[in-house]
Amino acid sequence: MAGFRPALIVVDLQEDFCPPNGSLAVANGRDITPSINSLLASPFVIKIATKDWHPRDHISFAANHEGKAPFTDFVTIVNPYNESESYESRLWPVHCVQGTPGAELIPELHAGQLDTVLEKGTDARVEMYSPFYDPFTSPRVCDSGLAQTLRDKQVTDVYVVGLAADFCVKNAAIDAAKEGFKTFLVEECTRAVDASTWPECKKEIEASGAKVVSMDDPEVRRLMTAQ
Structure with a gap:
């Protein structure tokens, strides 16, 4: 295992993204928790x-x-620092408002095993699916510092799980790969808002250099045997 320094990113496993009461509940979103806890x-x-x-x-x-x-x-979202840069973004129900019960991590998650919790999407002016940064580049509006945190820990491999597969999880995996980390999205540990789009999402993730894997694949089993 020399030179193998893995990190786990659990994306947005929050009440508002989970049945039965989440305002933006992903079908079967809670069902992934046992697998995520085993990774934790x-x-x-x-x-x-x-x-x-x-x-x-x-x-x-x-x-x-x-x-x-x-x-x-x-809605068209315009870079507040550069009006020539914009993108189209889907609109959602009100969800994960700061300080509300819907923004809390679900209680089934073994949160005591986490090292830190990173808050994203805190700037009202931009959508931020990725936990790394917003989609703007010239200049970027929000950078969470996540990439630097991983580098400071000398991380080599990033494992991404959570909700939702076709939005925040996908973007987390793509940006982790972009930042130069070997990146694995564990398929049993995520669910999509629109399951019909998942095959195309997987192609996009793989094209970025990240890899979609299962709990039975060697990339995940090596974690279980490293204890």
């Missing part, structure tokens, strides 16, 4: 959970745009 028991260099932690006036909430509906409507 493995000897990672660092174990990080992320949380959407939105202000109530967040730009991604359909309720903040007159006449717009969640899931079906989009």
Whole structure:
């Protein structure tokens, strides 16, 4: 195992993303928790959970745009520091508002085994699916410092799990690979908002250099045997 220094990123395993009462519940979202807890028991260099932690006036909430509906409507998000840079982003129900029960990690998660919890999406002006940074580049609006944290820990491999597969988990894996880490998304440990899009999402993830793996694959089994 020389030179193998893995990190675990548990993405947004929060009440608002889970049945039965989440405002943006992902079907069967809670079902992934036992597998994630088994990973948390493995000897990672660092174990990080992320949380959407939105202000109530967040730009991604359909309720903040007159006449717009969640899931079906989009909004153009403009870089507040560079008006020439913009992107289209889907609108959502109000979710994971700072300090509300819906923003809390679900109690089934063995949070006592986490080293840190990173809050993202805190700037009302931008959508931030990735726990690393927002999609803007010229200049970037929000950088969580996650990449530097992993480098400071001399991490070599990043394992990504959590919710939702087709949005925040996908972007976490893509950006981890972009930052130069060997990256693995563990398929049993995630669920998609729209399961029909998952095959295409997997192609996009693999094209980034990250790899979609299962709990039975050697990339995951090596964690279990490293204890």
